[in-house]
Amino acid sequence: MCIMAMAWDAHPRWHLVLVGNRDEYHARPAAPLGRWTDRPGLIAGRDLQSGGTWLGVAEAGRAAIVTNLRGYGGPQADRASRGALVTDLLAGDGPYADIGQAALDDFNPFNLILVERSRAYFLTNRPAPLRTALTPGLYGLSNGTLDAPWPKTLALKAALLNWLTEGADEPEQLFAALRLERLPEAGIAPATPSDAPDEAAASPIFIRNPTYGTRCSTIVAIDREGLGRIVERRFDAMGAMTGVTAEDFRW
Structure with missing residues (x-):
């Protein structure tokens, strides 16, 4: 997952709204997206290479998302899968389920956001392991530091803010923002190139590339009563949509 915007505990109706794109090799x-039979209550897509996930929700009252972190070289094959960290935190079991004790250095460079019913956290392991409680607000994250003012991150945060202030109900406006293929002009370009050689140094929100690009767009919306919906749209190597899945749940 290479970009996301999130409003947590910052709106009278919505407890959490999270939108993001997963960029990966096709x-x-x-x-x-689906309900996992081996981790009851977990709803997420699944990486079939390593077995974890990049974004998901758990009916126990958790949501989590991970992004790679630029500037530290390509991934090392002997490291644990970053998706395992997301999965354990969501499920509340496994070797990385305890946010305070999880060995963050086991993983290649990452950023992660974990939201619970009454708390939210930002985790990273570069340049050193860090666990930070988040205050209610609007956040954006790509492959740099939290809220780094990259053009695409600013654009997605602005789209989410507009959706919230306009009192929208349907996700189409947010999905349209996640499909933006034009690089916004506002903001500061990344200072380091991507560790994925097929990704441009400064890329738009939606990456159309036959080798490495946007694989899916996901929206999570949970209201103050704990009623939630997660929707995933999937894309092929040419950027055409190949499927949609939606799941309703309750925290």
């Missing part, structure tokens, strides 16, 4: 196999 050759890497993945299962669509």
Whole structure:
């Protein structure tokens, strides 16, 4: 997952709204969004290469998303899968389920946001392991530091803010923002190139590339009563939509 925007505890109706794109090599196999039979209560897509997920929700009252972190070189094959960290935190079991004790250095460079019913956290492991409680607000994250003013991050945060202030109900406006293929002009370009050689140094929100590009767009919306919906749209190597999945749940 390479970009997301999130409003947490910042709106009278919505407890959490999270929108994001997963950018990945098209050759890497993945299962669509769904309920996991081996981790009851977990709803997410699944990386079929390593077994974890990049974004998901748990009916126990958790949501989490991970992004890669630029500037530290390509991934090392002997490291644990970053998706395992997301999965354990969501499920509340496994070797990385305890946010305070999880060995963050086991993983290649990452950023992660975990939201619970009454708390939210930002985790990273570069340049050193960090666990930070978040205050209610609007956040954006790509492959740099939290809220780094990259053009695409600013644009997605602005789209989410507009959706919230306009009192919208349907996700189409947010999905349209996640499909933006024009690089916004406002903001500061990344200072370091992507560790994925097929990704441009400064890319738009939606990456159309036959080798490495946007694989899916996901929206999570949970109201103050705990009623939630997660919707995933999937895309092929040419950027055409190949499927949609939606799941309703309650925290």
